[in-house]
Amino acid sequence: MSMRDASLPPRLSPAGVVYTAATREAPLLADFAAELAARGWRVGGLVQRTFRGPDGFKRKIVATEIDTGRTVTLATYKGDRAKESVCGFDTAALAEATGAVRRAVAAGMDLIVIEKFSRQETDGEGLLDEILGAMAEGIPTLTLVSAEALEHWTRLTGGLAQLVAAERKALWRWWGPHRLYRDLELGVGRGNARHVVVGFNWVLVEGPHGCGLAQTPDRGSAGSRRVADAAHLAGRPLRELAAKVHSWEPVEAAIGLAAINAFYNRYDLTAPTGNGLDAVAGEAPLTVIGRFPDLAERLPGARVIERQPRDGEYPDVAAGWLVPESERVVATASTLVNHSLPGLIATAPHARIALVGPSTPLTPRLHAYGLDTLAGMVVTDPKGAARAVAEGGSVRTLKAYARMAMLSDPS
Incomplete structure (x- = not known):
């Protein structure tokens, strides 16, 4: 791994979302796939x-190819009230539809979704070959697994796949939170950097619609080497500079x-004025990562x-046992630069986490990764x-040229 590959995420184990009669027809995987695709x-x-008729009984099962949106009818039903009997399962249609999986494997997609693993797959038919083939290629693979087929699924996957709740x-x-860096990068649109300043305390990048800040790494550290x-x-392009966030070299990451x-914290961003520390006052047990002014x-x-x-x-080193037991965690946004934020989120999967500081990206994209409160700075x-920044100003100095803004996860 090169110095510029710091935040490449770890390999993702395949996962099976366990469904029951109550959740088997929820469009959970389709919605998740659509959300990721919309993010880039x-x-x-x-x-x-x-699909069901007015009487509530099945009429047909339709597969949709994620890459093309094309639909294929896999099975039709009589809709008999006595028994939902299959009129015909179209094996030729299934064989045709599996081409979407083969294309995904060949293209090395970021994620392959294959719905689903149930009765036919336990018999060695259906989508079994496609599910195992995608896993064998090491591509993140996600499928639904019926509760009745769980034992068979575990045996076929050798216990290497994760089981995920239907949520x-x-x-x-x-x-995983390690993918938030790439997610942020993917969301950066067109536009070039107009101005770049690497100061004593802060880095500033000015784009066409906003001005972004990030804390400069400590002087004298390994990150204080020259910028190549x-x-x-x-x-x-901003997107090209944004890719530097993956670097192990802290100045480049900043x-x-x-x-x-510079892309997300736009001049015209509509967000309530607020301070992240005030937003969490009174909550306990509370752990704060990083020192903030007047914190005590x-x-x-x-x-x-x-x-x-x-x-x-x-x-x-105390984070390993203090963070997991905390109901509320506040992290300085400098944890994005030193790449410690994903690990912090992973140790507290059920805690409410606030990211606070001028370096905070003000985008709802981060809510999905477990950050419910984002408190940052919009340059005015x-x-x-x-x-x-060029003259070594502090946060207090920057406040004269910016406004504080906060985003909260509505869910």
Whole structure:
């Protein structure tokens, strides 16, 4: 792995979403696939939908190819009240539809969805070959598994696949917080960087519709090396600069995050004014990752974790047992630059997590990864902010050229 591949996510185990009679016809996988595709991820495979008549009995089962949207009728039913008997399962149609899975494997998609693993698959038919074939290629694979076929599924997959609850949040936990960097990058649209400033405390990237900030790594650290393409950053596409967020070199990662924020933290962003620390006041048990000004007065009783702890604070190694037991976690947005945020989210899958600081990307994309509160900064005076960054200004200095904004997850 190169120095520029820091935040490439770990390999994702295949997953089976266990369904019962109450959840078997919910469009959970179809909705998840559509949501990822809308964000820019490459998703392929097949989803199914059962159609019922006015009497509530099945009429047909239709498969939809995710990449083309083409539909194929796999089975038709009599709709007999005495018994939902199959008039005919079209094996030729199924064979044709499986081409969507083969195309997805050949293209090396980010995710392959294959719905579903049930009675036919336990008999060695249906979509079994396609499910196992996609898994064998190492591509993240997601399928529905009936509760009755669970034992057979576990045996066929050798216990290597994860079992996931039939819930949207559970699917996102499986997808994993390590993919949030790529997700942010995928969302950055067209436009070039007009101005790039790497200052003593902050990095600033100005785009056509917004100005992004990211905290500069500590001086004297390994991240304080020269920027390889300095003097050639302004004028380049924001998406190209945003890709630097994946770098192990902290200054490059900060430039990437600032470019991301130049797109999301737009001048015209509609968001309530608010401070993330005030939003969590009074909640407990509360753990704070990173030191914030006046923290003791604003959040009395909070457990503070710092890499260089002061009296009353905890070292970063304490996060392993303090974070999992916390109902509320507040993290400084600098955890995005040092790539510790995904691991933090993973250790607290059920906690409510707030990301706070000028480096915070103000985009609802992050809510799905477990961040319910996003408190950041929208620059209102790009020239003034650039001057403040170039002259080594602090957060307090930047506030004269920006407004505080906060996004909360409505769910």
